[in-house]
Amino acid sequence: MGRKKQIIIIGGGFAGLNAAKSLRKADADVTIIDRLNHHLFQPLLYQIAAAALSPANIASPLREVLRSQKNAYVVMKDVVSINKEGRKVTASDGTSYDYDYLIVAPGASHAYFGHDEWEKFAPGLKTIEDAITIREKILTAFENAEVCPDPELEKAFMRFVIVGGGPTGVELAGAIAEIATKSLSKDFRHINPAQSEILLIEGCSQVLPSYPKKLADSAHKDLEKLGVKVMTDTFVTDIKENGIYIGEKFIPTATIIWAAGNQASPLLKTLDAALDKQGRVIVGKDLTIPDYPDIFVIGDAAHVLNSKGEILPGIAPVAIQQGRYVAKIILKGSEPLKRKPFSYFDKGMMATIGSGKAVAAMGKIQISGFFAWLAWGLIHIFYLIGFQNRTFVLLHWFYLYLVGTRQVRLITRFENLKDKRQ
């Protein structure tokens, strides 16, 4: 019995998990290494921050997803380096894993344009823990406003600033507006949550910068209808614990959420390959790095151009297609020169702005409003992993949109909050 080929996949996100699943017929051991135990459906992560869904609704244990795939192994470890010459990766506990094929899909994290000190005051949204932190920040701000004796400070507690007008920023701003005007409207005695001020700050001249202008304008209008103040062409110059600077102007606030910049995983530096400004690996047409046809980099970690010469965005459909593409190459065992180049089939993109409103661009079709929102809901439910998650998300949405309650309005971390309140 010969030694089985070893395929190592770093990261259980959309890219890594889809590669693993597409390798189910490979005559090889397929090992996914991730530092957490679950696959996260990131497109709905903002709904955890917005107290609409529970973490378990959009996360599935990798082991459970791959349970019946006999050649799949799951390892919960943190890979800290890749040794191209030795053909192995090493985890933080010192364990090494040899590979024949390596699929690198560690994703990206938020970046603060060289101002890492801002992170403490303006958390980003990438993991479940991030989402819970943001949820508790929002809910705690209302609680603090309710008992605040100083009217100016009360205003600061009821001001929410979101930095970054991409899909995450837009969806969060819409959700916070709905929390204030709908979910909490009758729950306080001293404050009126509907008087909250929600600012969405974007450096470009439109929100959703990568969307067609018509849709961006539509989203802009819908946000304003919800009460969000949209500030385009605006740059943050500094972030402090109690507020944010726009040029010289200081805006006091207790809640700042960062949805502005991404930086690919620092693990990629150990690959010793060319990186772009965001730390993504510049890969070839077959998604490998130069001279190493057995090392693939995919998902948010990869810098890939489409046929028009634009960089592919860090969204789920790109990651999924790349995962499947790489699996196909490995299954075929094609020689590097004979590999068909990766090409992205653009299914479009969509973002919601509160309940009942969304924008969607699919090829030449651009829609906005209720039907875009319905399409958004159906597509997200469809792509969720597991029948049970679908059941629970649907039920949560039913209660949210029809009955009007947010199920998950919990502040659970007393120890974390204590320091800030004292």
Add this chain to the structure above:
Amino acid sequence: MGRKKQIIIIGGGFAGLNAAKSLRKADADVTIIDRLNHHLFQPLLYQIAAAALSPANIASPLREVLRSQKNAYVVMKDVVSINKEGRKVTASDGTSYDYDYLIVAPGASHAYFGHDEWEKFAPGLKTIEDAITIREKILTAFENAEVCPDPELEKAFMRFVIVGGGPTGVELAGAIAEIATKSLSKDFRHINPAQSEILLIEGCSQVLPSYPKKLADSAHKDLEKLGVKVMTDTFVTDIKENGIYIGEKFIPTATIIWAAGNQASPLLKTLDAALDKQGRVIVGKDLTIPDYPDIFVIGDAAHVLNSKGEILPGIAPVAIQQGRYVAKIILKGSEPLKRKPFSYFDKGMMATIGSGKAVAAMGKIQISGFFAWLAWGLIHIFYLIGFQNRTFVLLHWFYLYLVGTRQVRLITRFENLKDKRQ
């Protein structure tokens, strides 16, 4: 317009919340002060630790529960002292609240019999954060066992020790046994979770010490059928990071859960009243402290005797009845000497041992097995707050008991775990 009477309630647990709700017709301001924003249905907390339910399923924001009660106010603060002479309570941020009536219901926390250093290695189960910590410890132990090269260490990872054989300990032991033998049975490639060793350590001569011997024996047998090793008359002498001492004997394990001792809130010390060994206030027949007929202490914070001279247990029915009793006295405005003494109407007690098994004692009726479990499920669903929580819990149970999956198998806190794994 005269100043309204101020009723301050410290704590939004079963005791405090039921007092507040029963005061809905009081011509007074009723203010609940709690350091977190939600009421927690503690009898099902172990199911969060056991990855069966999400936190939001058994927790409801106090504001939402009291939304339509016009005279009710909710304040999220941490009360740190009570001034009996000045008739006010003070929160950690320095704010004071005057009261005409004070209801003290801050609950209890776990206690380590003078060994506070054990807490780090053997977390207890009182809050949602505690439950998530325990869930992550259990799931991480299996993950670590799966990748462990040392067979002895692997055994230690697959050994789970629960200290304390009361209802919480029994229910947790049963749930962990089911996680190992059912939920995870097909998810690992190197280990067989069914070979896990689950130890339940109890100092008394029977598990469920406060239950009739017949039921305790039945629970004992059911636990053993599930694969739990029950050790009665056994005392823990020391707890270390990597194991537990029983006398001189060291048992290596990565997961120790503390379900043994309770200590009432340290806030009670500021009352300057007589406390029992567990720090509970020894109250009079009307649940007030001597010489202060306007200060009531209820729930897990109170030391109250029943007609047989036994201390009432720290369970939900006692807290609920005390909350309602105190509200009635305040509503009537009865003079201290004319108050009817509190008497507990004992509806019985029940505990589950895995799915399909439970024990219940209701007066002279003692049942065990499937029908006790059905009764347990119905009663818990009935007492849950909110139709939505009931819907979601039922659906989770449906998937757990009929389909066999645990929805909430998440390890989310990479930063917390990292240190321990390196």
